[in-house]
Amino acid sequence: LTGAQDGSVRMFEWGHAQQITCFRSGGNSRVTRMRFNYQGNKFGIVDADGYISLYQTNWKCCPLTGTSPKPYLTWQCHNKTANDFVFISSSSLIATAGFSSDNRNICLWDTLVSPTNSLVHAFICHDSGATVLAYAPKHQLLISGGRKGFTCIIDLRLKQQQQLLQSHDSPVKAIAVDPTEEYFVTGSAE
Numbered sequence: 001l002t003g004a005q006d007g008s009v010r011m012f013e014w015g016h017a018q019q020i021t022c023f024r025s026g027g028n029s030r031v032t033r034m035r036f037n038y039q040g041n042k043f044g045i046v047d048a049d050g051y052i053s054l055y056q057t058n059w060k061c062c063p064l065t066g067t068s069p070k071p072y073l074t075w076q077c078h079n080k081t082a083n084d085f086v087f088i089s090s091s092s093l094i095a096t097a098g099f100s101s102d103n104r105n106i107c108l109w110d111t112l113v114s115p116t117n118s119l120v121h122a123f124i125c126h127d128s129g130a131t132v133l134a135y136a137p138k139h140q141l142l143i144s145g146g147r148k149g150f151t152c153i154i155d156l157r158l159k160q161q162q163q164l165l166q167s168h169d170s171p172v173k174a175i176a177v178d179p180t181e182e183y184f185v186t187g188s189a190e
Contacts, residue, residue: 001043003031009045011057023055023069033084037091046082050098051075054111075115077107086135086142088156093120095142099129106130106144106154121159125152134175134184143184145172151186 003009007028010019029047036043036057044054053071077085078098085096094109104122111118126146134143141162142154149168154161168188177184 001034001036003034003045005030007031007047009034021069023071024053025068032082035085035087037087039091042087042091044085044087044094046077046085046096046098048081049076050078050080050082050100052077052082052085052094052096052109073111075118077109078105081129083129083131084133086133088135088142089137095133095135097126097130097133097144099147103127105146106133106142106152108156108159123152123154123161125154125161125164126150131171132173132175134177136177136181136184138181141181143175143177145175145186147171149188151175 001011006026007030008026009024011021013020029049032046032048034045041057042054043057044052046052054073055071077096078100080099082096082098085094088095092112096107099105103124105126106123108120109118110120128147130144130146132145140156142156144152149170151165151167152161153163167186170189172186173189174187
């Protein structure tokens, strides 16, 4: 699966020289992150306009009609930009990281309810925007990085921020959690 500056999203398969499906054509907002769910049957994208779109991976183009795949869900999760997201446990709960004018830059969403009621909780952290997310499922922790180099640890069971750490002097660009969830590592723009 590839996402591009022009907003296009294309799926390729090993052993095929060409794409097997174009989920989104160029001319859309820049793709900022793409992730598959844990089962591999769905994927999502977030873009520079603050939108998230979720798709089924088993969609095949109909050669007779030429119909393009459509997302089964699209909504604006941040009013400035969306930078990252993670699927939480089941694929119906999603956390997003981005930049919103009200500083609700980490949001938890339920995809099984209507868009007007889908916001489960919004966290006010990373005052200049959240850049990256990681999920630690055993401990039910969400770890986010921000533009000013801070790392935030959120307890999803309690829906509250546990810690805010100054990790770097530049934007946090990557977070990795080890399989035992004893450690996490952050990487910055510098």
